[in-house]
Amino acid sequence: MTLKESPSQTAGPYVHIGLTPNYSGIGGVYPADLGKQMVSPATKGTRIAVEGRIFDGGGTVVKDALIEIWQADADGRCNSPGETRGAADPHFSGWGRCACDTETGLFRFETIKPGGVPYPGGGMQAPHISFWIVARGINLGLNTRLYFAEDEGLLAADPILKRIEHRDRLSTIVIPGRNGVYTFDIWLQGPNETIFFDI
Amino acid sequence: MLATEPGIRVRYILPTSPLSCVRRNGLIEVWQANAGGRYRHKKEGYLAPLDPNFGGCGRCITDEEGRYIFRTIHPGPYPWPNGVNDWRPAHIHFSVFGQGFAQRLITQMYFEGDSLIWRCPIVGSISDKDAVRSLIAQYDHDNTVPMDARAYRFDIVLRGRRSTMFENKLEGN
Ligand SMILES: [Fe+2]
Numbered sequence: 019m020t021l022k023e024s025p026s027q028t029a030g031p032y033v034h035i036g037l038t039p040n041y042s043g044i045g046g047v048y049p050a051d052l053g054k055q056m057v058s059p060a061t062k063g064t065r066i067a068v069e070g071r072i073f074d075g076g077g078t079v080v081k082d083a084l085i086e087i088w089q090a091d092a093d094g095r096c097n098s099p100g101e102t103r104g105a106a107d108p109h110f111s112g113w114g115r116c117a118c119d120t121e122t123g124l125f126r127f128e129t130i131k132p133g134g135v136p137y138p139g140g141g142m143q144a145p146h147i148s149f150w151i152v153a154r155g156i157n158l159g160l161n162t163r164l165y166f167a168e169d170e171g172l173l174a175a176d177p178i179l180k181r182i183e184h185r186d187r188l189s190t191i192v193i194p195g196r197n198g199v200y201t202f203d204i205w206l207q208g209p210n211e212t213i214f215f216d217i
Numbered sequence: 218m219l220a221t222e223p224g225i226r227v228r229y230i231l232p233t234s235p236l237s238c239v240r241r242n243g244l245i246e247v248w249q250a251n252a253g254g255r256y257r258h259k260k261e262g263y264l265a266p267l268d269p270n271f272g273g274c275g276r277c278i279t280d281e282e283g284r285y286i287f288r289t290i291h292p293g294p295y296p297w298p299n300g301v302n303d304w305r306p307a308h309i310h311f312s313v314f315g316q317g318f319a320q321r322l323i324t325q326m327y328f329e330g331d332s333l334i335w336r337c338p339i340v341g342s343i344s345d346k347d348a349v350r351s352l353i354a355q356y357d358h359d360n361t362v363p364m365d366a367r368a369y370r371f372d373i374v375l376r377g378r379r380s381t382m383f384e385n386k387l388e389g390n
Contacts (some may be wrong), residue, residue, distance in 0.1 A: 024377040025348040027325040028339060031309070032258040036248025036310055039274045042258060047272055052244075082260075090320045100317060120260070152323055157342050159321060217319045 026159065033084050038117045053086065053115025055127045060109040063068035063130030065090030067149065067199045068164060071123040075207030078121035083153035087114045087127055093165035094133030095154070131166065137177045144179065151204065161215045164202050167194040172215075187213055230350055245285050246276040246312040254293030262297055288366065306333035306340065315375040326371045327353045 034042035038051040074081040089112055090096050095103055097112035116125045132145045144165055151160040165173060171180060173192060182188060190212045193200045204212045250256045252267030257273045279285045292307050308325045329336050334340055341351050358366035
């Protein structure tokens with residue numbers, strides 16, 4: 019029997035109450051917001067930070083969005099029951115959640131650089147971090163990916179990136195790092211619109 | 218959900234799903250307005266007062282059969298600045314995790330019998346009426362707690378897992 023999936027609805031302006039209650043000022047319910055800490059001193063891999071802001075089509079910073087990221091560990095293994103290539107690093111969550119700052123719109127994740135992951139259809143995917151964005155006015159969460167500009171050879175061989183026709187727009191998701199910090203600004207619309215994925 | 222004051226209490230129950238694969242041990246997070254329609258959020262300015270005994274958020278993990286229960290109060294409808302006179306029907310926001318992130322879902326649950334549902338532009342953003350109906354929790358008399366709480370049943374269906382991905386949003390949104 020096939021059931022029809024429940025439709026998605028906007029997260030609304032108060033998503034923080036439910037998903038980052040401590041950040042929204044509701045203390046004393048949970049010790050910490052889920053997804054706030056991805057790494058510990060025992061986590062394997064190169065420490066990086068990913069930060070940025072989300073812009074709408076008019077260039078206005080979106081300040082009430084919430085972002086979740088998923089990624090493989092340093093060896094390219096995922097912290098998931100579906101991982102078949104061995105256990106992922108037990109000291110790495112592989113998942114993070116961050117509310118954009120209500121004043122500045124900035125988000126920031128402190129994580130590690132992931133390894134490459136095999137593509138189900140063959141070949142290797144370049145290291146990447148999957149992003150999921152929800153906010154007021156967005157009915158269906160937006161999916162995109164951050165790739166690392168220094169991985170030139172791996173990027174050229176990536177089976178998903180190869181399918182993107184507009185090569186000039188790859189720069190919206192292939193991001194150079196500076197001292198381990200990757201600034202990933204996300205444009206929801208307009209001439210600089212980020213490449214979003216239908217997954 | 219920190220519901221210590223009397224109010225219209227509601228329990229939600231998700232009985233065993235007819236799906237062959239139910240979501241065991243899945244995280245569900247919820248948030249909602251209080252009985253007066255006010256959210257506990259610093260940017261919320263609706264005139265209804267905050268309820269000092271109601272936080273407005275809750276979370277749980279589904280059991281081995283995919284079931285969950287939240288014990289809370291019936292949220293109030295509230296007006297919002299959209300058209301001249303738009304009200305949100307009473308609703309609870311739901312965030313649900315599947316096994317892969319392609320199944321990640323955020324949605325809203327409505328209550329059977331609420332006249333505001335079919336007037337709401339946010340509900341109306343879903344064009345398929347059956348899909349809207351799937352977001353309306355049904356009154357579940359068998360699971361009420363006598364002299365204490367009414368019950369509503371809200372089943373959630375996550376999309377199937379897909380192993381491939383393609384990009385279709387190169388041009389605009
Ligand atoms: Fe709401």
